[in-house]
Every structure is written in C-alpha cells, then in structure tokens.
Amino acid sequence: MAIVMLTAVTHVERKAATSFVFxxxxxxxxxxxxxRMYSNLMNTIRMTLPAGAFGTLVNALEEGGISVGPPEGLGDVSDPAIERMATLQLTFFHDEPDLKREVPSVPG
Incomplete structure (x- = not known):
C-alpha cells in the first residue's frame, strides 16, 4: 500500500499551523x-489516518488557511476505515529570517 503524499503552503504562523494540523x-x-522541522521554512509531518478522512482533512486545513494540493497515492478507497500512512510537506511563506541554531563544539 502506497504512502499518501500531501503538499501544502500557508501564511499562517508556523507554530500555530503545525498545532492546527496535529x-x-x-x-x-x-x-x-x-x-521534521527544516528551520522555519518547512515541516514534514508523518501521520496515520483512516483512508476515508483525507477529504475531510484537506477541507479542514483549507478552512484553517493552509492550501493543500490533491492527495497523491490515495487511490481507490474501498474501505474508508483502513488506516493509511501519509506525509504532509508544509511550506511557510513569511518575511522572517532563517532560524539560527548554535551547534555546540564537540571535543576532538
């Protein structure tokens, strides 16, 4: 069974958008x-969801200000209760500078 792949973009603040998805x-x-958080530019969220819930997920995210493309890999949903693994790549549009994280030096 293929993993369902979703891509989305938003202007919603990244912490609020991520919490909303969760x-x-x-x-x-x-x-x-x-x-997986890639600075403040993108999150990749891996989830498991009943197959019949993907349409509702997309609609809810759209209503929350997150624009989602059509799911890839969903295929025929013969049993809407079957659990499907999925990824959501969520890209944030904003004017914030890239996050800088200090990496401690390792003795060596």
Whole structure:
C-alpha cells in the first residue's frame, strides 16, 4: 500500500499551523508518527489516518488557511476505515529570517 503524499503552503504562523494540523489529525481519528522541522521554512509531518478522512482533512486545513494540493497515492478507497500512512510537506511563506541554531563544539 502506497504512502499518501500531501503538499501544502500557508501564511499562517508556523507554530500555530503545525498545532492546527496535529489537532485536526487527532480529531479525525488519526495520529502523528513523526515531525521534521527544516528551520522555519518547512515541516514534514508523518501521520496515520483512516483512508476515508483525507477529504475531510484537506477541507479542514483549507478552512484553517493552509492550501493543500490533491492527495497523491490515495487511490481507490474501498474501505474508508483502513488506516493509511501519509506525509504532509508544509511550506511557510513569511518575511522572517532563517532560524539560527548554535551547534555546540564537540571535543576532538
């Protein structure tokens, strides 16, 4: 079974948008498996969600100010209750500078 791939963009503040995605996935009976944050430009969120909930997820994110492209890899949903793994690549548009993180020096 293929992983469902979603891409999205938003002007919503990144922490608020990420929390909104988490809350929406949980409300729809899914859960977050992992999150990767790439500075303050993009998050990749890995989730598991019932197959029948992807349409509702896309609609809810759109209503929350997150523009989502059509899901790729969803295919025919013969059993809407079956759990499907998915990724959401969420790109943030803003005027903030790139995040700078100090990396401690390692003795060596």
């Amino acid at each position: 809350d929406t996935v949980n409300r729809l009976g899914g859960w977050i498996d992992d999150t």
